[in-house]
Amino acid sequence: MKSNFKIRYATHPDDAKTYDTQRLRKDFLVNDIFTEDEVNLTYSHYDRFIMGGAMPVHEKLQLESIPFFATEYFLQKKEMGIINLGQKGKVIADGQIYELEHKDALYLGSDVKDVSFESEEASKPAKFYLNACIAHKALPSKLISFADAPVLELGTTEESNKRRLYQHIVPHTVETCQLMMGITSPELGNAWNTMPAHVHELRMEAYFYFDIPEGKAAAHIMGQPQETRILWVANEQAVISPPWSIHCAAGTSPYSFIWGMAGDDDPIVPYPISELQ
Numbered sequence: 001m002k003s004n005f006k007i008r009y010a011t012h013p014d015d016a017k018t019y020d021t022q023r024l025r026k027d028f029l030v031n032d033i034f035t036e037d038e039v040n041l042t043y044s045h046y047d048r049f050i051m052g053g054a055m056p057v058h059e060k061l062q063l064e065s066i067p068f069f070a071t072e073y074f075l076q077k078k079e080m081g082i083i084n085l086g087q088k089g090k091v092i093a094d095g096q097i098y099e100l101e102h103k104d105a106l107y108l109g110s111d112v113k114d115v116s117f118e119s120e121e122a123s124k125p126a127k128f129y130l131n132a133c134i135a136h137k138a139l140p141s142k143l144i145s146f147a148d149a150p151v152l153e154l155g156t157t158e159e160s161n162k163r164r165l166y167q168h169i170v171p172h173t174v175e176t177c178q179l180m181m182g183i184t185s186p187e188l189g190n191a192w193n194t195m196p197a198h199v200h201e202l203r204m205e206a207y208f209y210f211d212i213p214e215g216k217a218a219a220h221i222m223g224q225p226q227e228t229r230i231l232w233v234a235n236e237q238a239v240i241s242p243p244w245s246i247h248c249a250a251g252t253s254p255y256s257f258i259w260g261m262a263g264d265d266d267p268i269v270p271y272p273i274s275e276l277q
């Protein structure tokens, strides 16, 4: 197995305004989340948020401590949320086996020293999408199945934004220090997520798009509400959303995405659509 680790720095919105497409993609788009028998991690300076993937195929993968952290084990002072986007697999946390089916989630607290990932069948691998952030205390780990995740029905077909928002890791399903995660899926024939869009100045967010068919894409919109830019995203690409940025998209086909957030408590206030620029 191999672990890959990259750093993304933070950007002032006045600087981001001057970025061309390639620079925006370099700083805010995250590729290579799932590669066979590898653990890929990207460490963002926004809220020290880590996103990545573990895709065990032929071998069991280990969540290795990263020398850069100078901690004994990966989750020391960190908490993690995991959502399986592949087929059946196992996350083994200090000997405790958690079986995750498609779209099931697992929260791991910061006292878990040893984490490994395994697929049930190599021909149908699990794909564990990972988010982690700083934790000030150790909280109990918990499995949240897709079936048990509370669902919010949002939007209308008239506005092309009818969608289901599954709340896997939110305060009323599992206690965490900072982390929140879930899945949003527009209903068939609806293009928009997170419209009206919003900004939460006190927390960052990462969107990980999946189930985008080959040859299709989503137009993810970022930037301050008066200074927006588009990032075209393909299947299994993530976008880092700084606290000063809106984050929403319209797809050219059906799609879904995992949202993950860390930072301070910040109520979400929709931004008036007529004032977007």
Ligand SMILES: O=C[C@H](O)[C@@H](O)CC(=O)C(=O)O
Binding pocket: 154, 163, 165, 184, 193, 194, 195, 205, 247, 259, 268
């Ligand atoms: O802060 C919350 C996040 O942006 C998402 O949960 C919103 C979302 O998925 C949607 O409205 O479609």
Ligand SMILES: [Zn+2]
Binding pocket: 198, 200, 205, 247
């Ligand atoms: Zn948001």
